[in-house]
Amino acid sequence: MLILEVALKLPLHRTFDYLLAPTMQVEAGMRVTVNFANRRCTAIALVKKDDTDVPKEKLKQIIEVLDEHPVFNQAQLSFLHFVSQYYCHPIGDTLFTALPAVLRDGGSPDKTQIPIVRLTEKGQKLPTLRAKKQQALLSQLYEGGAIKLSELKALGFASQTIKALEEKALISQSIEHDSDWSQNELQLGEKPRLNDQQATICSAVNAQVGYRTFLIEGVTGSGKTEVYLQSLENIIKAGKQALILVPEIGLTPQTVNRFKKRFNNLPIDLWHSNLTDNERLHTWRRAEKGLSALVIGTRSAIFLPFQNLGMIIVDEEHDNSFKQQEGLRYHARDLAAFRAHQAHCPLLLGTATPALETLHKAITNKYQLVTLSKRAQTQHDNQFHLVDMKGQPEQGGFSPMSLHWMEKTLARGKQVMVFLNRRGFAPTLMCHECGWLNTCKHCSTSATYHKNMNRLVCHHCGEQDFVPRQCPDCGSTQIMPTGLGTEQLEGFLSERFDDIPVTRIDRDSTRRKGSLESALEEINQGGARILVGTQMLAKGHHFADVSLVIILDVDSGLYSCDFRATEQMAQLITQVAGRAGRAGEAGTVLLQTHFPEHPLLQDLINNGYGDFARYALQEREEAMLPPFAHLAIIRAEATNINTVLRFLSDLVPATPYPGIQLLGPIPAPLERIAGKFRYQLHIHAQQRTVLRDYLSQLARYIATHESANRVRWSIDVDPMDSY
Numbered sequence: 001m002l003i004l005e006v007a008l009k010l011p012l013h014r015t016f017d018y019l020l021a022p023t024m025q026v027e028a029g030m031r032v033t034v035n036f037a038n039r040r041c042t043a044i045a046l047v048k049k050d051d052t053d054v055p056k057e058k059l060k061q062i063i064e065v066l067d068e069h070p071v072f073n074q075a076q077l078s079f080l081h082f083v084s085q086y087y088c089h090p091i092g093d094t095l096f097t098a099l100p101a102v103l104r105d106g107g108s109p110d111k112t113q114i115p116i117v118r119l120t121e122k123g124q125k126l127p128t129l130r131a132k133k134q135q136a137l138l139s140q141l142y143e144g145g146a147i148k149l150s151e152l153k154a155l156g157f158a159s160q161t162i163k164a165l166e167e168k169a170l171i172s173q174s175i176e177h178d179s180d181w182s183q184n185e186l187q188l189g190e191k192p193r194l195n196d197q198q199a200t201i202c203s204a205v206n207a208q209v210g211y212r213t214f215l216i217e218g219v220t221g222s223g224k225t226e227v228y229l230q231s232l233e234n235i236i237k238a239g240k241q242a243l244i245l246v247p248e249i250g251l252t253p254q255t256v257n258r259f260k261k262r263f264n265n266l267p268i269d270l271w272h273s274n275l276t277d278n279e280r281l282h283t284w285r286r287a288e289k290g291l292s293a294l295v296i297g298t299r300s301a302i303f304l305p306f307q308n309l310g311m312i313i314v315d316e317e318h319d320n321s322f323k324q325q326e327g328l329r330y331h332a333r334d335l336a337a338f339r340a341h342q343a344h345c346p347l348l349l350g351t352a353t354p355a356l357e358t359l360h361k362a363i364t365n366k367y368q369l370v371t372l373s374k375r376a377q378t379q380h381d382n383q384f385h386l387v388d389m390k391g392q393p394e395q396g397g398f399s400p401m402s403l404h405w406m407e408k409t410l411a412r413g414k415q416v417m418v419f420l421n422r423r424g425f426a427p428t429l430m431c432h433e434c435g436w437l438n439t440c441k442h443c444s445t446s447a448t449y450h451k452n453m454n455r456l457v458c459h460h461c462g463e464q465d466f467v468p469r470q471c472p473d474c475g476s477t478q479i480m481p482t483g484l485g486t487e488q489l490e491g492f493l494s495e496r497f498d499d500i501p502v503t504r505i506d507r508d509s510t511r512r513k514g515s516l517e518s519a520l521e522e523i524n525q526g527g528a529r530i531l532v533g534t535q536m537l538a539k540g541h542h543f544a545d546v547s548l549v550i551i552l553d554v555d556s557g558l559y560s561c562d563f564r565a566t567e568q569m570a571q572l573i574t575q576v577a578g579r580a581g582r583a584g585e586a587g588t589v590l591l592q593t594h595f596p597e598h599p600l601l602q603d604l605i606n607n608g609y610g611d612f613a614r615y616a617l618q619e620r621e622e623a624m625l626p627p628f629a630h631l632a633i634i635r636a637e638a639t640n641i642n643t644v645l646r647f648l649s650d651l652v653p654a655t656p657y658p659g660i661q662l663l664g665p666i667p668a669p670l671e672r673i674a675g676k677f678r679y680q681l682h683i684h685a686q687q688r689t690v691l692r693d694y695l696s697q698l699a700r701y702i703a704t705h706e707s708a709n710r711v712r713w714s715i716d717v718d719p720m721d722s723y
C-alpha cells in the first residue's frame with residue numbers, strides 16, 4: 001500500500017493521507033488533486049509512506065498529479081515548515097500562502113507571455129517631444145530601461161501615450177525571451193565613489209562567505225541604497241541572484257529606477273500586490289529558473305523560490321509593512337534571516353531607525369552592526385526645534401512660529417513639508433451645543449469628516465454616511481468639525497499662502513492610478529512648494545528642495561497604551577525629518593507639541609534616534625518586554641460579546657503553565673469594528689521554545705473546541721500592534 005501525505009488549504013493543524021496508485025509519479029512539493037469533503041481540491045504532496053492510521057475503507061485515492069516538477073523544492077519546503085511552526089500556523093495554509101494565485105488554483109507554472117516595452121534605436125536618442133506625457137514616458141524608459149507593459153501603466157502612463165510613441169517608432173513591445181544573464185558582462189550605469197564609511201561596509205560584505213546579517217544603521221540620506229547597489233555587484237558577477245525587499249513599491253518608484261539604471265543590462269523583476277496573477281506567476285517562475293538577476297518586492301516576495309540566492313536586502317527594515325497582519329502573520333524581515341541562513345548568504349538590513357528587536361540583535365553581536373553617520377550629499381545636520389503649543393494661539397493647526405518659519409522658507413524659494421498622520425478633513429464632528437460626538441455605527445471610533453465628499457467615512461470599516469444637518473441628540477444645527485486632518489490643512493494653507501501651490505499626498509489624494517507619481521513628479525520638478533501629507537510622505541522619498549519640515553501631531557505617540565508607540569513615534573519623526581535638507585543646506589524640523597520637556601522628545605532631538613533607541617531598549621529590559629521576552633496574542637471576534645469572552649476565558653488554564661504568563665481576556669484597543677466585538681489574550685514567555693510549545697498545544701486544544709467555530713480567532717506571534 002502506497003500512501004501520500006498531503007497538505008490542504010485548510011485552517012487545520014494537520015495533514016491528510018491518501019492512497020497513491022503505483023503508476024503515479026509524485027515527489028514532495030508537487031501539487032496533486034484530491035477529493036476532500038466531496039470537493040475536488042488542490043493539495044501539496046509532502047511524504048510518501050507505506051502506512052497510515054486512517055482505516056483502509058476510509059482511504060481515498062489521489063485523483064491526479066498536477067506537476068512534472070515540484071512547485072516547492074526541498075529548501076522551500078523546509079523553510080515553510082519552519083514558518084508554519086514558528087507562527088503556529090497550519091502547514092497547508094502556510095504552503096498555499098507562499099504559492100502564486102495561479103498555482104494555488106491548479107494552473108500551470110509554464111511560461112507566461114508578458115509584453116515588455118523598450119526604447120527603439122530612434123527612441124534611445126531621446127528626441128524632444130511636445131506632448132509632456134510622451135516625453136515623460138521616454139525619460140522613464142531611458143532611465144529605468146525596458147519595463148513590463150503593466151508596470152508602465154501602474155506608473156500612470158495611459159494606453160494612448162504608449163500607442164502614440166509606438167506609432168512614432170520610438171518605443172516597441174515584445175514578448176520577453178528567457179536568456180541567461182549570468183553570461184553577459186555586467187554593464188554598470190554611472191556611480192559615485194563610495195565614501196570611507198560606505199567603502200568599509202561594502203568590503204565587509206564582500207569579504208563575507210556564508211550567512212551573516214549586517215545591520216546598516218545609516219542616518220537618512222547617508223547613502224544606504226548606494227551600499228546595496230555596490231554590494232550587489234559582486235553577487236551578480238558571481239552569477240547569483242538577489243532579493244531586495246522594500247516596504248511599498250508604489251510609493252517609491254525612484255528606488256526601483258535606481259536599480260534599473262545601475263544594472264541596465266540585467267533582468268530585474270518586480271513583485272507586489274498591484275501585479276496581475278499572471279505577472280506574479282511570471283516573476284515567480286523567473287526567480288525559480290534563475291532568469292531574474294534581481295527581484296525587488298514587497299513582503300510576500302520572501303516566499304519566492306530562487307535557484308541561486310546570493311544576497312537578501314531588506315530596506316527600511318523597521319517598517320511595519322513587512323509584517324503581515326492577517327492570515328499567516330509573518331514578518332518578512334525575520335524570515336529573511338532564516339532564508340539567508342539557509343542559502344548561506346549575507347543579509348543586509350538597512351535603516352536610519354532600526355527596530356528595537358534588530359538593534360538588540362546587533363548590540364548582542366548576533367548581527368554585525370555597521371554605521372553610516374554622515375549624509376552623503378551634505379555636511380549639515382538637520383536642526384530640530386520643539387515648538388511649545390501650550391497656551392499658543394493656533395491658526396489652522398499651526399503656531400505663529402511655524403507659520404513664520406514657513407513664510408521665511410517659501411520666500412527663499414525652498415519647499416516646505418507639513419506632516420500630519422490623519423487624512424480627511426477632521427477626525428470627528430461635534431455638536432457645539434450639547435457636545436454630541438459622531439461615532440461610527442459599527443465601530444468604537446468616530447467616523448472621519450471628509451469635506452470634499454461631504455461624507456463621514458469610518459477608516460476602520462469603510463462605512464460612509466451623510467453629514468447630519470442637525471445634532472441627532474439636541475437638534476442644534478451647530479455641528480462642527482473638531483481636530484485636524486490633511487484635507488483641512490491643505491485648505492487652510494491654500495488660503496493662507498494664496499499664490500503658492502500646495503500638494504497633498506495621502507491615501508485619498510492618491511487613489512487614482514498614477515496620481516501619486518504625478519504628484520511626486522511635480523514635487524521633484526519644483527512645481528509644488530508646500531507638501532502636505534500623512535506617513536506616505538515619510539517613506540524613503542528623496543526631495544532635494546525641502547528645507548523645512550513641520551510635524552503637527554507629535555503628542556499622540558507620547559502617551560499610548562501600546563508599548564511600541566514611542567518607538568514608532570521616534571522612527572516616524574526621524575524619517576519625516578529625514579526628508580529635509582537632503583541636498584545642500586541644512587534642513588529645519590519643527591515639532592509642535594504640548595510636552596516640549598518630555599524626556600523622549602528631548603533625547604530624540606538632542607542625541608538622535610540611535611541614542612533614544614538604546615535608552616528605550618533599557619526600558620524594555622526593565623519591563624521585560626520584547627526583545628527581552630516573547631509575545632503572542634490570541635485574538636477573537638464575534639457579534640455576540642459573550643461568545644468571544646467564553647471562548648477566550650476557556651483557553652486560560654486553571655493552573656499556570658510553567659514559563660508562561662497570560663493576560664486577558666482583555667478588550668482590543670478598538671473594542672468593536674464593523675459590529676464585531678474584539679477581545680484578546682496576551683501570552684508572554686521568557687523562552688522562545690516555551691512559547692512555541694505552549695502555542696502548539698493551545699492550537700491543538702482550540703481545534704477540538706466546539707465554540708471555536710462561533711468566533712473568528714487567530715494567533716499572532718511577535719505581534720506588532722495590539723489592534
Ligand SMILES: Nc1ncnc2c1ncn2[C@@H]1O[C@H](COP(=O)(O)OP(=O)(O)OP(=O)(O)O)[C@@H](O)[C@H]1O
Pocket residue numbers: 192193194195198218219220221222223224225226227352376377540541542578
Ligand atoms: N558616495 C557618494 N557620493 C556622492 N553621492 C552619493 C554617495 N552615496 C550616495 N550618494 C547620493 O546621496 C543621496 C542619498 O543616498 P541614498 O539614497 O543612497 O541614501 P539612503 O541612505 O538610502 O537614503 P534614505 O534616507 O532615503 O534611506 C542620493 O542622491 C545618492 O545618489
Ligand SMILES: [Zn+2]
Pocket residue numbers: 440441442443458459460461462463673674
Ligand atoms: Zn466603522
